[in-house]
Amino acid sequence: MQKKYRLKNGRVFSYLHRKGESNANKMLVLVHAPSKYPLKAGFIVSKKVDNRAVIRNKVRRRLREAFRALIPYLKDSENYIVIAREACGKANFEEIANSLLHLIIKSNLLAARIDDDVAQRLKIKQSVLDKAKFD
RNA sequence: CAAGACAGCCAGACUAUCGCAGACCGCAAGGUAUGAGGAAAGUCCGAGCAUCACAAGGCAGAGUGCCGGCUAAUUACCGGUCAAGGCGACUUGAAGGAAAGUGCAACAGAAAUAGACCGCCUAUAUUUUAUAGGUAAGGAUGGAAAGGCGGAGUAAGAGCCCACCGUCUUUGAGGUAACUCGAAGAGCCAUGUAAACCCCAUUUGAUGCAAGAGAACGCGACGCAUAGGUAGCCUGCCUGUCGCAAAAUCGCUUGAACGCAACGGUAACGUUGCGUCUAGACAGAUGAUAGUCCAAUACAGAACUCGGCUUAUAGACUGUCUUGCUAA
RNA sequence: GUUUUCGUAGUUCAAUGGAUAGAAUAAGCCCCUCCUAAGGGCUAGAUUCGGGUUCGACUCCCGGCGGGAACA
Numbered sequence A: 001m002q003k004k005y006r007l008k009n010g011r012v013f014s015y016l017h018r019k020g021e022s023n024a025n026k027m028l029v030l031v032h033a034p035s036k037y038p039l040k041a042g043f044i045v046s047k048k049v050d051n052r053a054v055i056r057n058k059v060r061r062r063l064r065e066a067f068r069a070l071i072p073y074l075k076d077s078e079n080y081i082v083i084a085r086e087a088c089g090k091a092n093f094e095e096i097a098n099s100l101l102h103l104i105i106k107s108n109l110l111a112a113r114i115d116d117d118v119a120q121r122l123k124i125k126q127s128v129l130d131k132a133k134f135d
Numbered sequence B: 001c002a003a004g005a006c007a008g009c010c011a012g013a014c015u016a017u018c019g020c021a022g023a024c025c026g027c028a029a030g031g032u033a034u035g036a037g038g039a040a041a042g043u044c045c046g047a048g049c050a051u052c053a054c055a056a057g058g059c060a061g062a063g064u065g066c067c068g069g070c071u072a073a074u075u076a077c078c079g080g081u082c083a084a085g086g087c088g089a090c091u092u093g094a095a096g097g098a099a100a101g102u103g104c105a106a107c108a109g110a111a112a113u114a115g116a117c118c119g120c121c122u123a124u125a126u127u128u129u130a131u132a133g134g135u136a137a138g139g140a141u142g143g144a145a146a147g148g149c150g151g152a153g154u155a156a157g158a159g160c161c162c163a164c165c166g167u168c169u170u171u172g173a174g175g176u177a178a179c180u181c182g183a184a185g186a187g188c189c190a191u192g193u194a195a196a197c198c199c200c201a202u203u204u205g206a207u208g209c210a211a212g213a214g215a216a217c218g219c220g221a222c223g224c225a226u227a228g229g230u231a232g233c234c235u236g237c238c239u240g241u242c243g244c245a246a247a248a249u250c251g252c253u254u255g256a257a258c259g260c261a262a263c264g265g266u267a268a269c270g271u272u273g274c275g276u277c278u279a280g281a282c283a284g285a286u287g288a289u290a291g292u293c294c295a296a297u298a299c300a301g302a303a304c305u306c307g308g309c310u311u312a313u314a315g316a317c318u319g320u321c322u323u324g325c326u327a328a
Numbered sequence C: 001g002u003u004u005u006c007g008u009a010g011u012u013c014a015a016u017g018g019a020u021a022g023a024a025u026a027a028g029c030c031c032c033u034c035c036u037a038a039g040g041g042c043u044a045g046a047u048u049c050g051g052g053u054u055c056g057a058c059u060c061c062c063g064g065c066g067g068g069a070a071c072a
Helices: A010-019 A054-073 A084-091 A094-107 A114-122 A126-132
Strands: A021-024 A029-032 A040-044 A078-084
Touching: A010 A021, A010 A029, A021 A094, A029 A094, A040 A054, A040 A084, A054 A078, A054 A084, A054 A094, A094 A114, A094 A126
Parallel strands: A040 A078
Antiparallel strands: A021 A029, A029 A078
């Protein structure tokens, strides 16, 4: 994920926490809100997920990889925070990618239909894709 | 063959597509090579480096404590001595001083740093036995009982005397030394504990890269000593001080570096030669997918940098040695 | 990242190197009561782990494990 998409400012983080809309499932929490910056995303993996740095790094890298593939299809006016919950420590990439897309669709943030080759690469299930609606 | 002891080594590899970090090349598009560990961990020791005055003197406090070597440095590494444990290979050890002083040693036991409960012997009285004295060989208690064991000696006993062992003093030989092996003499008087206080020797200023440096710089408070300057106290030295708000650069990776070879050394390690440049972020870089080989990946992620120690660790592999059994 | 402190019954706390590790409360059983509560009696339950020093360790020393606190 390129540097321009990274959320670095601590003030924006606390702003999103305070004002943003949040949606959650068993694995992840997605917080989003519009701000003065174009599309940016931050990832939070706390010690609650796992006490070992190796596992937390792996979870964060998988989240970033899954999010990177979906950037072209997202609304670019919003800022995002993805928070990992405890189930992420044991999940594989396929499960993380599916639940991330599930949250994005649930929050109604998809701007375009996802292409087949991307869906195949992320191993997105058809049942998740079917729920997508467009304005 | 079985059971062990010690030492060492590896820590998956490769291919394709997409993606990240800093570096280099390029006007740009883009391209090129490189990119976590043996413990990166714990922060238990030792240094470098930085600031506090160029950290100086004294007290207090703290660490260390057999000998030699190695090192930038260490009590922690290497080799040895001694002690303890093990049939053995081998392992473990903060291992100076108890004859400077103080404290403590529960319970048991007659008595715990000095001693007569039972016993033994002698004397007196005497039916049993009692009283007085001698005696530490025997019993009983204890972690520890007054050097051990044997002889001589005695009323019974006793280092009272003798031999051997132990202890101390003097001394000879070996060893760099700790110490070892002897000889002579003395004396058997003085228990243990210093990871109790302590004594002796020796080391030690504090704080840590969020240290700090330079540049830039907003607001507020106090006003020259009864204050502050990162040391518990004293001496000494220096100085305008404090609080709040908010960012970037440097420090930041060529280093007591790593690899290979030769030489010296039992080893830790050292010397020389050749070669290499090998993460440097700041919301914090190694991932995703597919495939091949394979018996198969455990513990686990750099944040100023090194040397050691400790702890976690799947699956193996290599070498040397010990004990037992069997066979030749 | 740096510094620092603590660990004793289920819980809250005691214990000078020498106890069978003590108290309160909670738990279980019994008594009391028509029943419950209160009260009385009895029972079981612990030194974070591994080494060392010592005749003897909750206590002293070393190392590990786990928790808390401070700085920022």
